[in-house]
Amino acid sequence: xxxxxxxxxxxxxxxxxxxxxxxxxxxxxxxxxxxxxxxxxxxxxxxxxxxxxxxxxxxxxxxxxxxxxxxxxxxxxxxxxxxxxxxxxxxxxxxxxxxxxxxxxxxxxxxxxxxxxxxxxxxxxxxxxxxxxxxxxxxxxxxxxxxxxxxxxxxxxxxxxxxxxxxxxxxxxxxxxxxxxxxxxxxxxxxxxxxxxxxxxxxxxxxxxxxxxxxxxxxxxxxxxxxxxxxxxxxxxxxxxxxxxxxxxxxxxxxxxxxxxxxxxxxxxxxxxxxxxxxxxxxxxxxxxxxxxxxxxxxxxxxxxxxxxxxxxxxxxxxxxxxxxxxxxxxxxxxxxxxxxxxxxxxxxxxxxxxxxxxxxxxxxxxxxxxxxxxxxxxxxxxxxxxxxxxxxxxxxxxxxxxxxxxxxxxxxxxxxxxxxxxxxxxxxxxxxxxxxxxxxx
Ligand code: PMP
Numbered sequence: 001x002x003x004x005x006x007x008x009x010x011x012x013x014x015x016x017x018x019x020x021x022x023x024x025x026x027x028x029x030x031x032x033x034x035x036x037x038x039x040x041x042x043x044x045x046x047x048x049x050x051x052x053x054x055x056x057x058x059x060x061x062x063x064x065x066x067x068x069x070x071x072x073x074x075x076x077x078x079x080x081x082x083x084x085x086x087x088x089x090x091x092x093x094x095x096x097x098x099x100x101x102x103x104x105x106x107x108x109x110x111x112x113x114x115x116x117x118x119x120x121x122x123x124x125x126x127x128x129x130x131x132x133x134x135x136x137x138x139x140x141x142x143x144x145x146x147x148x149x150x151x152x153x154x155x156x157x158x159x160x161x162x163x164x165x166x167x168x169x170x171x172x173x174x175x176x177x178x179x180x181x182x183x184x185x186x187x188x189x190x191x192x193x194x195x196x197x198x199x200x201x202x203x204x205x206x207x208x209x210x211x212x213x214x215x216x217x218x219x220x221x222x223x224x225x226x227x228x229x230x231x232x233x234x235x236x237x238x239x240x241x242x243x244x245x246x247x248x249x250x251x252x253x254x255x256x257x258x259x260x261x262x263x264x265x266x267x268x269x270x271x272x273x274x275x276x277x278x279x280x281x282x283x284x285x286x287x288x289x290x291x292x293x294x295x296x297x298x299x300x301x302x303x304x305x306x307x308x309x310x311x312x313x314x315x316x317x318x319x320x321x322x323x324x325x326x327x328x329x330x331x332x333x334x335x336x337x338x339x340x341x342x343x344x345x346x347x348x349x350x351x352x353x354x355x356x357x358x359x360x361x362x363x364x365x366x367x368x369x370x371x372x373x374x375x376x377x378x379x380x381x382x383x384x385x386x387x388x389x390x391x392x393x394x395x396x397x398x399x400x401x402x403x404x405x406x407x408x409x410x411x412x413x414x415x416x417x418x419x420x421x422x423x424x425x426x427x428x429x430x431x432x433x434x435x436x437x438x439x440x441x442x
Contacts, residue, residue: 001034021394026053029412029419031399042400042423044412047218047250047370048276051331052412058282058327065323072319074312085322088329089278089287094262097272099295102317103286106249106275107141110212112288113271114145115311117210117243120294123301126241129209130165133195133242137171139219140212140247140273149212152220167202169194169211173223175363175374180356181224182349183367184265188226192233205240210271215261218250221406222365222372230267237270243294245271249286250370253277254338254413257345257368264368270294280328285321337413341369347417351424352409358428359435360385362405369413373427374406378438385434392430398423 003017023039025032029052031039044050051058065081072079086100093100101116103109114132121129134140134149141147147156148163151171156162170191178185199205211233217223237244246269251261254277258264262272271294275286302308315321332338345368352371353364363374378385383404390402400423401408409423 028052028054029415038397039394040398040419040422042398042409042411044277044410045281046276046401047255047410048281050253050255050277050413051280051328051335051337052414055280055282055328055331057331058280058324061323061327062282062320065319069319073314074316076306078317079319081319081322081326082317085317085325088326089289092259092329092333093289094260094268094272096268096291097289098292099290101288101290101311102313102321103275103288104284104313104315104318104321105141105286106247106273107143107146107286108313109249109273109275109286109288110140110146110149110247111143112311113212113245113247113273114149114210116271116288116290116294116298116309117245119298119309119311120243121209123297126206128204128207129242131167131203131208132163132165133167133169133198133208133211135169135171135213135217137173137217137220137223138168138212138214138247139217140214141249165207167198169198171217171220171223172225172229173221178226179363180353181365182353184224185226189228189232191226192229192236195233195236199236199240199242205242208240208242210243210245211237212245212247213269214247214249215251215265215267216256216367216370218370218408218410219403221374221403222370222408224365224367225265230265234267234269243271244269245273247273249273249275250410254332254341255368255370255410257338257342259338278328279321279324280331282328283318283321283324284315285318285325332413335414341413344413344415344417344420345369348420351420355424355428355431358431360431369415370408370410372406372408374404375431377405385438388434389427389430392433393426396426396430398426400427 022034023031024034031041089100103112132149134151136151138151140150148166151168172188177187252274256264262268272289279285299308349366352366355361360375362376365372375386386405
């Protein structure tokens with residue numbers, strides 16, 4: 001296989017060639033690689049294949065849709081499956097979300113949500129509200145807005161210049177006080193008050209358009225909000241007329257042990273972004289949800305009545321994605337996958353936390369069917385030790401996500417207890433092997 005032509009995203013393209021990991025097929029909980037090995041998918045692809053790979057109902061729905069209507073444009077027209085998909089998503093959305101703006105990814109959802117926030121304020125005559133506040137370690141995709149409000153330094157640094165008028169709150173990771181917490185950490189709700197402090201010391205509150213937050217920061221290593229933190233952020237935003245955006249690209253569709261983190265954590269944003277699990281990863285799709293209040297404000301104020309919101313993608317509400325979405329939501333409902341995730345989460349939590357005391361394990365964080373196991377950084381550099389552990393797990397037939405020093409687990413919601421046990425025992429063994437190797441070389 002010629003590996004030269006593809007510039008792989010987020011990868012070490014050249015060193016990859018020495019030891020390529022190449023997937024050729026997937027079914028259920030397993031990938032098959034190009035050597036024919038079965039690999040247990042402990043990350044649901046990239047946190048997206050919540051119903052497992054190769055689900056027949058979803059694939060049939062996409063195939064049938066392709067035969068019927070492959071594509072149709074918008075600009076004052078649309079298609080039946082798009083309206084059906086929107087209605088279906090609104091039905092299962094948290095209360096108060098009435099309208100869906102379709103995108104093709106989490107990154108597009110992030111940028112769309114920021115533009116909706118600007119349009120909303122402008123529509124109300126608050127044209128001075130142009131600033132956004134994100135958080136350190138936040139991830140909102142890779143488009144310009146999302147990268148700017150994102151707070152993973154490494155993702156920003158290569159680009160030299162991003163959007164101005166963006167500030168970041170501190171992240172909520174405090175291993176010293178909250179290490180090895182199961183679920184939401186006890187300490188740190190008061191960090192939310194930094195928002196109020198900053199808007200008084202650094203910004204006039206009337207200059208801030210929106211605060212964007214992942215209820216659970218996945219890409220930076222499964223960082224959970226302290227109990228009460230999100231509510232305090234919500235209250236401060238409400239008090240100052242600032243919109244609150246939740247990026248539920250990972251946390252939506254059953255991941256946190258309920259349908260949405262908005263519901264499992266009991267705090268409702270003004271704008272809700274999603275993607276990934278929306279189509280089970282089968283066809284790219286994202287969505288931004290808002291209530292009628294935001295929608296009506298933007299639409300009513302539009303000066304140009306033939307185009308009320310000058311934003312959209314050629315593939316917004318793509319018919320194949322809509323078909324995949326409807327079938328995916330049917331599968332989640334009919335197979336009771338969100339309930340299953342809730343039922344399995346104590347087993348998952350127990351299995352993850354059984355690694356406390358294993359060499360180098362610095363912290364374990366979890367909620368629902370997602371967990372992060374963070375290792376101590378070795379003298380070889382950030383992520384080197386965790387990278388070795390991940391490689392050993394891959395060799396043992398288990399794939400998880402590696403981010404910094406954290407190994408992140410988010411299996412499809414069809415995972416069973418034996419697979420959960422295998423995932424974490426494989427990790428424990430891999431860490432022990434790396435520890436033994438390090439001891440032998442000292
Ligand atoms: N937001 C969050 C919270 C994410 O986790 C991701 C992807 N990991 C994105 C946005 C970007 O999504 P995509 O890669 O589909 O653009």
